[in-house]
Amino acid sequence: MVNKLKPWHRWLLLTTIAVLGFWIYRLFDLGQLLTLESLKNSRNQLLGLYAHQPALTFSIYFAIYLIATAASFPGAVILTLAGGALFGFWLGLLVVSFASSLGALLAFLLARYFLHDAVQSRFTRTLTPINEGVKRDGVFYLMTLRLVPIFPFWLVNLVMGLTPMTATRYYITSQIGMLPGTAVFVLAGTQLAGIESVGDVLSPGLVASLVLLGVFPILAKYCVSFLKRRKIYARWPKPKSFDRNLVVIGAGAGGLVTAYIAAAVKAKVTLIEGHKMGGDCLNYGCVPSKALIRSAKVAKGLRQATQFGFKNVQGEVDFAAVMQRVHNVIKDIEPHDSVERYTDLGVDVLQGHAIITSPWHVQVTLADGSQQTLTTKNIVIAAGAMPFVPPIPGLADIGFLTSDTIWNLTELPKRLVVLGGGPIGCELAQSFARLGSIVTQVEMAPRLLVREDPEVSTQIEQSLAADGVSVLVGHEAMRVEIRDGQKTLLVTHARPNQTTYKVIAQLAEQPIEFDEILVAVGRSARVTGYGLEDLGIELTARKTIQTNAYLQTLYPNIYAVGDVAGPFQLTHTAAHQAWYAAVNALFGQFKSFKADYSVIPWTIFTDPEVARVGLSESEAKDQGIAFEVTRFELAELDRAIADGSTTGFVKVLTVPDKDKILGATIVGEHAGDLLAEYVLAMRHGLGLNKILSTIHTYPTLAEANKYAAGQWKRTHAPQRLLALLEKLHRFNRSRGCDSERNSKHGPDNPRTLDS
Incomplete structure (x- = not known):
C-alpha cells in the first residue's frame, strides 16, 4: 500500500511519524527515564510490579522494547539491562532477543518502504556495487555488524533497509548476530546494583573479544574461499617459477588491449593467435561491414542525385571493385593490429593454436607443427565468437554464407x-x-x-x-x-x-528462391578446442564462459573477456573488459576491480543508424522503473533539413521530475556519433540541464541533443513563476512613461547623451 503512494505523500507520512515519535519521546521524558540512574532508582518498584502482575509487566516491557527499537529511540542498552534486572538471565535473554530482533525488523521495513526507492534512484550508480556485494555476502557483513556492539544498531537497521537484502535473511541474521552482545548486557542487568556506568559493562577486554567475534564471519568466509581455491588447484602441480606474468589467448579487441596494457606496465606477456591478428572485428565484422555500408550508401546517393540538383548522374556497381575496396580497407587498418606493432610494444606474439593444459601451463602448436609449453602466473581468454548456424534441414547441403x-x-x-x-x-x-x-x-x-x-x-x-x-x-x-x-x-x-x-x-x-543465403542469426562464443573442458571451467546458460564480477573463471588466475565471456558482443565492451582483466591479473594481490557495465553504448549501422545507451522505454517498463520520455524529431533540425536526412529522432528517458538521464535512443544520420554526448553525461552524472547549457556549433546534427534537452526544460518550466513574471512585465509596461520621465538618466535627461 505504501509503495502505491506518491513520493511526496510518502515523505509527508514519514515526517508525520517522525514528529509523532519525537513528541512521544519528549512528552513522556524518555530521555530521563531511559538512563542508568533512573533504572536503578525504580528497580524495586519494577520488581514489585513484576511480582504482582508478571504477565502484564512482561507484555508491557516487550511492547516498549519493540516500539523503542522500531522507532530508533536511544536507550536500548538501558532497556536490555532492565530485562536482566527484572526477569533474570534466561528469561531476560529470551524476551530481549526477540523484542530487539523484531523491532530491528520493523525499523528495517520502515526504511525499506519509505526511503529505499528514493535513495536507490538518486544514487543508482554509487549503490550498484554495494547492492551486488549485499546480494552476494550481505549475511556475512550483517553478522559482523551485529556481533560488534560498537556499531549503532539503529543505524544498521536503517541502512540495511536501503539494500536488496530480504527481510527474512535480515531477521534471522539479526536474531543470531545480536545474541552474544545481548547476553552480555542481560547478564550485567542481573547485577545492576554493581554497575555505575555503561562503561562498566563493556570493559576493553570484553569489547576486544566481541570485535574478534564479529570479525569471525568475514575470516570464516575467506577461509572457506581459501580452502575452496586449494581444492580447485589441488590436482594441478604449480611451477616453482613462471616464464611469464600473463598469457593472452586471442588477438581480437579484448586480447590486443589486454596485451597492450600488460606490456605498458612492463609485465612479461605472450599473445597467442591461431588465425588472423585483429580478430573478428578487423577481418570479418566491424571493419569490412562498415566499408561495405559506405559503398552501398554512395550507390544510393548516386540514385538520389536529382534530389540534390544533379542531372544524368549514372553509376554502375562494380561489385568486385566494391569488395576489393573492402579488403583494401582491412589492409590499411591491419598495421594497427599487426605482429610487428605489438612486438615493438614489448608483447611476445605467437601465431599458433593454444591449449590450456593446467591453470599455469599453455601449450602452443605453431604453424610449422612445433610445440612449446609456457608457464604463466595468469591467463586471459579472449577467444571471441563465431557465427551460429541453426540446424535447418538442407542448409549445409546447398551451402550458405555467414x-x-x-x-x-x-x-x-x-x-x-x-x-x-x-x-x-x-x-x-x-x-x-x-x-x-x-x-x-x-x-x-x-x-x-x-x-x-x-x-x-x-x-x-x-x-x-x-x-x-x-x-x-x-x-x-x-x-x-x-x-x-x-x-x-x-x-x-x-x-x-x-x-x-x-x-x-x-x-x-x-x-x-535464391542464389545465395546469408545466415545472420547471431554469434556463439568459442568455448571449445583450447582446454576448458579438461579444466572443468563452467559455462553459463548462454554458453559463454562463467566469470565473476572480476572476470575470473573457476580458477581465480584465469580470466575471460569479450564475446567469449559476454554479456555483450561488442568490440568496445571487449576492450573495456580487457582493462579490468589485465589490472586484476597483474595487480589483484593489492587491489581488484569489478567490471562496470553501468554505461554501455552500442550502434546499429543501418541507414538511419540506431544508437542507444542505458534503458530503452520497453526495458524501463519491464523492470518497473519510473521514467519520463523526452523526444525531439530530426525533421525539426536545420542541419538535417539541409542534408536531406530528416528521418529519425532523439529520445531520452529521465527520472520523473529530474534531469537525470536513464537512457537515450537516437535514430538518424550519424546517431552513433551523436550518442557520445549522452554516454559522457551518464558516465559522469551530468543531467539534461548541463547539455542544454553547453554551446553546440550551428548548424550541426549535434544540436539535436541540445534541442532535446530544451524540450525537457520547456516541459518542466516553473509555470507559477512564469505566471508571476508575466504579471511583473505587464505591470512594468503599464507604467513605462512615468518611469522614463522620472528616471535620472532617462531619455529626457541630457546627461544620458553626455555619458
Whole structure:
C-alpha cells in the first residue's frame, strides 16, 4: 500500500511519524527515564510490579522494547539491562532477543518502504556495487555488524533497509548476530546494583573479544574461499617459477588491449593467435561491414542525385571493385593490429593454436607443427565468437554464407536471402539491396531488432523496405531444397509468443528462391578446442564462459573477456573488459576491480543508424522503473533539413521530475556519433540541464541533443513563476512613461547623451 503512494505523500507520512515519535519521546521524558540512574532508582518498584502482575509487566516491557527499537529511540542498552534486572538471565535473554530482533525488523521495513526507492534512484550508480556485494555476502557483513556492539544498531537497521537484502535473511541474521552482545548486557542487568556506568559493562577486554567475534564471519568466509581455491588447484602441480606474468589467448579487441596494457606496465606477456591478428572485428565484422555500408550508401546517393540538383548522374556497381575496396580497407587498418606493432610494444606474439593444459601451463602448436609449453602466473581468454548456424534441414547441403565468409564473394548475388533480423542481418540486407541484389530478409520474431523499442523496429523496417528489402517478420525457416533446379528456402508464417518468441502457430509454407543465403542469426562464443573442458571451467546458460564480477573463471588466475565471456558482443565492451582483466591479473594481490557495465553504448549501422545507451522505454517498463520520455524529431533540425536526412529522432528517458538521464535512443544520420554526448553525461552524472547549457556549433546534427534537452526544460518550466513574471512585465509596461520621465538618466535627461 505504501509503495502505491506518491513520493511526496510518502515523505509527508514519514515526517508525520517522525514528529509523532519525537513528541512521544519528549512528552513522556524518555530521555530521563531511559538512563542508568533512573533504572536503578525504580528497580524495586519494577520488581514489585513484576511480582504482582508478571504477565502484564512482561507484555508491557516487550511492547516498549519493540516500539523503542522500531522507532530508533536511544536507550536500548538501558532497556536490555532492565530485562536482566527484572526477569533474570534466561528469561531476560529470551524476551530481549526477540523484542530487539523484531523491532530491528520493523525499523528495517520502515526504511525499506519509505526511503529505499528514493535513495536507490538518486544514487543508482554509487549503490550498484554495494547492492551486488549485499546480494552476494550481505549475511556475512550483517553478522559482523551485529556481533560488534560498537556499531549503532539503529543505524544498521536503517541502512540495511536501503539494500536488496530480504527481510527474512535480515531477521534471522539479526536474531543470531545480536545474541552474544545481548547476553552480555542481560547478564550485567542481573547485577545492576554493581554497575555505575555503561562503561562498566563493556570493559576493553570484553569489547576486544566481541570485535574478534564479529570479525569471525568475514575470516570464516575467506577461509572457506581459501580452502575452496586449494581444492580447485589441488590436482594441478604449480611451477616453482613462471616464464611469464600473463598469457593472452586471442588477438581480437579484448586480447590486443589486454596485451597492450600488460606490456605498458612492463609485465612479461605472450599473445597467442591461431588465425588472423585483429580478430573478428578487423577481418570479418566491424571493419569490412562498415566499408561495405559506405559503398552501398554512395550507390544510393548516386540514385538520389536529382534530389540534390544533379542531372544524368549514372553509376554502375562494380561489385568486385566494391569488395576489393573492402579488403583494401582491412589492409590499411591491419598495421594497427599487426605482429610487428605489438612486438615493438614489448608483447611476445605467437601465431599458433593454444591449449590450456593446467591453470599455469599453455601449450602452443605453431604453424610449422612445433610445440612449446609456457608457464604463466595468469591467463586471459579472449577467444571471441563465431557465427551460429541453426540446424535447418538442407542448409549445409546447398551451402550458405555467414558474416565470416560473405567477404569472399566477387559477384553480386542476384537473389539473396538473409536469415536473421538482428544488427548484422539488417546492416547487410540493406547494403546488398542498395548494391543491386534482390534481398529477402526472414526473421522469426514479430519485428526486427527486438532489443530496441517497437518504434525503432518500425523505422528500420520501413527504411529497409524503401531500399527494396522484402522483410518477412514472423516467419520461420523450415528447410532448404532444390526445386526445379532452383535453390529454395521454405518458410512458414509463424505466430510467435510475444514474450519468448517461440512459435505457437504456423501457416502454409511459402517458397523463396535464391542464389545465395546469408545466415545472420547471431554469434556463439568459442568455448571449445583450447582446454576448458579438461579444466572443468563452467559455462553459463548462454554458453559463454562463467566469470565473476572480476572476470575470473573457476580458477581465480584465469580470466575471460569479450564475446567469449559476454554479456555483450561488442568490440568496445571487449576492450573495456580487457582493462579490468589485465589490472586484476597483474595487480589483484593489492587491489581488484569489478567490471562496470553501468554505461554501455552500442550502434546499429543501418541507414538511419540506431544508437542507444542505458534503458530503452520497453526495458524501463519491464523492470518497473519510473521514467519520463523526452523526444525531439530530426525533421525539426536545420542541419538535417539541409542534408536531406530528416528521418529519425532523439529520445531520452529521465527520472520523473529530474534531469537525470536513464537512457537515450537516437535514430538518424550519424546517431552513433551523436550518442557520445549522452554516454559522457551518464558516465559522469551530468543531467539534461548541463547539455542544454553547453554551446553546440550551428548548424550541426549535434544540436539535436541540445534541442532535446530544451524540450525537457520547456516541459518542466516553473509555470507559477512564469505566471508571476508575466504579471511583473505587464505591470512594468503599464507604467513605462512615468518611469522614463522620472528616471535620472532617462531619455529626457541630457546627461544620458553626455555619458
